[in-house]
Amino acid sequence: MMLQKVLLIDDDMVTWAICEMVLNKTAFCKEIEKLGNGKEGIDYFSSYFEKKKKGETGLVAPDLILLDLNMPVMDGWTFLEDYIRKYADRLPGTRIAILSSTVNPEDFIRAQKYPIVIDFINKPLTIELVEDLKSHEAFRKHFA
């Protein structure tokens, strides 16, 4: 058992590679989709719902979004606010975990304000951290 899909939004390709390896090693999910910034994330969900509207089948919504904060074009916070406003209600099964190298204490405090954010992971993502995620109550059932 594992999650269906993890969406990784990060502008750093090395992070992509590390995440992919760690998630695969821990058998966390079947599919990993990678986007370069917040704007691409919004586009992703916009097109997801457009397709859904058109009646396309086989569409899979991510169970978890791993979201970086410092990104070009649209940063993580902007994406988060946009996502919550436009899509969160329609995707009750989707959770978000921040994955960042930030040291700004304000970011930690801010993240606590969003119930949809279930974790704040300081990079790098490691096998131990993924194991912790598995035991989170939202995902526990998938790894029973």
Add this chain to the structure above:
Amino acid sequence: MQLPLADDHPLTNGCHPPDYLLKVFLNSTSDSYIFLDKNLTVVCSNEAELKTGPCFFARRPLPGHPVLDFVALTYADNFKMICRKVLEGDTYSEVLHLTAATGKSTWVEKMFRPARDTNNDIIGIIITARDLTETREKEQQLKNSNDRYDLVSRATSDAIWDFDIINLQIYFNEAFTRNFGHAINDGTEAYAVWEQHIHPEDKQRVAAKLQHAIDGPDLFWDDEYRFLHANGQVAWVYDRGMILRDSDGVAIRMIGSMQDISRQKEAELKTAMSEHRFRKLVQSGTDLIGILDANGNYTYVSPTVEILGYKPSDLVGRNCFEFIHQDDIAVAVPTFAAIIEQKQVQVPLIRFRTGDGNWRWIETSASNLLGDPAIGGIVVNSRDVTEKKRKDQALEKALSGLNKILDSSLDVIVVTDADNRYVQVSAAAEAVWGYRPEELVGRVCLDLVHPADVKRTNEVSEAVMNGAMITHFENRYIRKDGTVVPLIWSARWDDQDKVMYAIARDASEKRQAEEALQRSEKNYRYLFQNNPLPMFAFDMDTFEFMMVNNAAYEFYGYSPEEFRKINVMDIRPQEEREKLRQFISSIKGQPGVNQLIGWKHQKKDGTLVDVDSFGHNIMIEGRQCRLTVVYDVTERNVARARLQKSEAMFRTISESFPNGIVIILDRQMRFVYTAGTEFGQIGLSPELFLGKHYTELFPDEQGLLAANAEKIFGGESMVSELRFQDRNYLLSSVPLYEPDGSVQRILVVAQNITTQKRVQKEKELLINELTKNIHDLRQFSYITSHNLRAPISNLIGIMSLIDMNSITDPDTAFLVEKFKESTYILNETVNDLLSILLIKNNVNVRKEAFDLRQVWQDVCTSVASQVNKAGAVIEADFREGNEVLFNKSYAESILLNLLTNSLKYRDPHRKLQISLQTSLEEDYVILRFADNGIGINLDHHREKIFGLYQRFHNNPDSKGLGLYIVHSQITALGGKIEVESEPGRGTCFKVYFKR
């Protein structure tokens, strides 16, 4: 002594001349008598005229000559006019005050009365003259004594005041506050207080009269008015003062006293009210109506019985005969019987006893209505006719023959025989002794004499019988009612008829005057001697002290014996003695009270004191003396000077108050004082605003001060700001407390803060900018840290994913291993730097109270393996202080850093010993952390030991950040850290945690 008797000069209307008795009487009296006939011819006169001094006779009138021959020319017209009126039936009297060339004063009472014959026709004029000098002198002495008494008693009880007319300031003594309850600050206020508390209905009148006295030439002013006590009660005061004028006659000052006469006033009002009531009763009342039963008992009495001093209930049920004079019972009884028999009878006048035991003559008419069922009694209607009866009796007596002259005398004239028995007694005996003449005739004179005076009287009477003429012999008689009356006798013996003629004058009035004098003297002496104010009297010619009171002995420091040796100049400083001498000679013989102000007196020890004094000229033992009451005003003057000094200081400060204004507002928020240099700056005169409402100076203040006025007058202070023109002011308003604790005025200090305002604004802008800069820089530091951390994170991530077992080449494996180590060290260093950044930014640090021992144990546990490896011996003692107020994770970091430092820098040659001990000092828990490691040479490194990247040993683990972080963490939360160390011995840190 031959008398010019009138035998040779028959009266012109043919009446008989006075008999021998009269002649003798004339020469026995000390009064002078002159008889004139209707043509104003002298019939006779006695020698006493000489004694009473020349009144209006130029020389002794001789019988048979027209009296006008003897009358002084200047008096002749007046004399003739008086005589004409007297012949028409008038009586004329006057008291003359005569001063002889010798300076001796005499008072003479002259009386002109018509002489009437037995038919009551006027046959001539009797002129008498009586010497009143002695009585008047006694009266004068009494008055003087009373004046002194007044002065002395007033000095202690009355409010004494000193009114500066020019400046409208009054200084009251403390009696003013004591009597009227008003606390007084200064003279100006005192004037306002006095003026404001005059009863509104009296104010205008008092002001007008006072102004009139000040404008006019008067020396004195006095007035009675109502004055409001501080407690709101109305007091009546008698206020009088002496007006002092300058050489142009302009009034400059008044000194006086204000006497509370409320009690007298009250008594006066009460008397007036009761009189009013009585008059109303008499006017509205009718005659006294009574109803008697057949036995003469009262069954009803009308309320008008009050005029006889009874209430109706006093009479009802009692018999009417109980009230009738026993001498009248004889006529009253048969009259009553006649009334019972229904006879018409005229009830004679009877005497009726009044409630206070006196007798009144009443005229009564009676109607027998016993048969009338509505009344069933005898109705008596009575009227008090005592006055009428008295007049009738007086008339009867006046008409009774020759004795009329004797009887019209107020003196008792008696004739006694050789056995000292009364032969004849004049009518005045009843008034003076209480005996009617007929009760006395035949009795022995000495029976009436006071037992203590019998012996003297007997001796004198024998002397008279032996031919001596006696005048002014004093003795006492017992009146019929048992009281004692003092008498003054003149007597002479007529050897021819063997009778003594004697005249007795009632000396009671004189006696009373003497006794009053004695009483007054006693009171005065008591008050003088025991008065708390120093007083003395001195001879105005010799300056010797005549009397000195106890307070003066104490005040001047001289004993009574010393006072007898010194004179009044000795208690003055040398330089004022001449001035005093001149003053004394200027007031000699002047009446009235003088107040001296601004003089100095000198005590025995040489101390000079400021005094005010009241002086009054009096006679003591026949010497012209001056009684002086002394007020020590040194303290008052010192206080006044101090006050002036402090006022001057206040004015100087407020007038030169830089960049501001000082104002005082009254309860109506009007300016009562304005000063300050700022007025000059804004081009206005401070005086311009006096009396005006404060908003005229602060139009932009928008009533803020007024809105808070109640609070300020209630004792709070207020600070506010306002703009005036283009200036900013800071207003500090504080209440000004009066001595009684109330607040009548507030002090407002306004400071021009325009410049400060501008500077402050600039500062605020600068701070805003700096704050923004700091924020930006902080954000920048976070971004750069992030950018630095991101690739390191990746490196760490990659390292964790490398499977070393899959590397077969040993060289590659070695390189990867070293690569891994470097990556971890890089990561640790960056993390340390970031933690410093966070400490410095002081982000998210929560202070809490926690157990330091517990933190230490956690730290030890976390590095237990290293401790064991080093074989360290640790002793920790937290007994002296354990709980600190600090951040728990900082504390962990600090203890961990110190512990790992000790482990790292231990001396390889000896066993590591670490000791921790806490102690308390004021706000701190001090942790002493000591080891026996290699130590640090502080001579070289003391300044740098807590600096960034300072490494003192060539130790591979050292990054030089540990102590920097410790220092940052402990100081970030208000603590501190100190170090002592010696190379080769060890290091000791003292960490101060806040408690």
